[in-house]
Amino acid sequence: MTFADLRGRGAGAFEPPRALYLHVPFCSTRCAYCDFHSFGAGASSPAQRAAYADALVVRAGELVDAFSDRVDTVFIGGGTPTALEDEAFGTLLAGVAAICARKGHSPPLEWSVEANPESLTPAKLSMMAAAGVTRLSIGVQSMDDAELRTLGRGARHADNMRAMELALRSGLAVSADLMTALPRPTSGGAAPASSLEATALALAASGVGHLSIYDLVVEEGTRVAELLERGELRRADEDSSLRERTAAEAALKRLGFGRYEVSNYALPGSECAHNQAYWSMRSYLGAGSGAVSTLIVADSAAASALGARGGLSLRVEEGRNLGAWLEDPDAAAETTWISAKDSAFEMAMMGLRTARGLDLRRFGARFGAFLGEAEPGGKAPRLFAPAIERWKDRFTEADGFLRLDGEGLDLLNPILVDLLSAMDSWA
């Protein structure tokens, strides 16, 4: 069954998605570590970017009309949405507002837009505020020029400062992305002018209510991977990266920030609501070249009629071929039914990333019958017991949630490996 057929007949089989992501795969320049679906400015023309914005509005509308009962949260990410020309950016904002108006709220309860410092202008900020955008997520990454050069970022310290000042004056909630575990040049290279801790503190003190701190992951085929291979860069030392994060986290805690997800810190009430849909394994929609939707099966019989064969969620990948997507997004889309076992692991993995933890009642309702525990009553399934026993100092089970403490979040990967092998006994 093609995705076009599914769109026509499938809505009743799934929990209605209320989180909408739109992907804009254009950037001013390509970063040296980037493995995302994105193109530097020279790889497309203003006319192509305008055509993409038009097509993206149409696609998002089709998906929402087919599957959603209302849109609560919107996240426009990329790429760099603010790399679009003003006219195309305006088309996109107006289109999203109209889609939300057809489905309940306009503007949505939370509407985030990603921006990079070099393309964040007063004009774009005014357009966002007028359209109903509530939250800006700015890719700062570092405040040190040498680090920014290593990362191949388009912005420097001065650009980051200018963008943060503009953003904070706009009245929108502001989040900043920072990076840790950065590789260093093998020859020379002074210590960074601003440590992760100092940068996080300065941003938090200036009015940023949300910070995402990601470890740089070296992806094959990127410029950073090539420089590491040639010996011009050396990898970050894991222990010192963890020490850096721990120091930044302690400083943020003193300012009232909580670590509510493995990479995310926020003042109370400033957490990103959109991302909760991913972490709690709710249905969500992703429109655009490179975007992904996940639709959670609500009615197994209806899903079987669509070809699910026992699958408990449907993944729809819009593909990473911009030309093919522009020609026909339905034809570019690939659909995969995710088995009960894989869906269960995904849900556990996503839930355990968060301080709130894995919702055991919802987990039991979705997978209890497969586990032979039809009424698990908010208790961790027996299947998890070996992994929980091995990491018993890190796990807590209370109020129907299974969660990891702060040290457990830092050890998430080995814990998940144990959880996955504990799940091997799932037939």
Ligand code: SF4
């Ligand atoms: S801004 Fe983001 S998406 Fe664009 S090139 Fe840099 S890392 Fe990639």
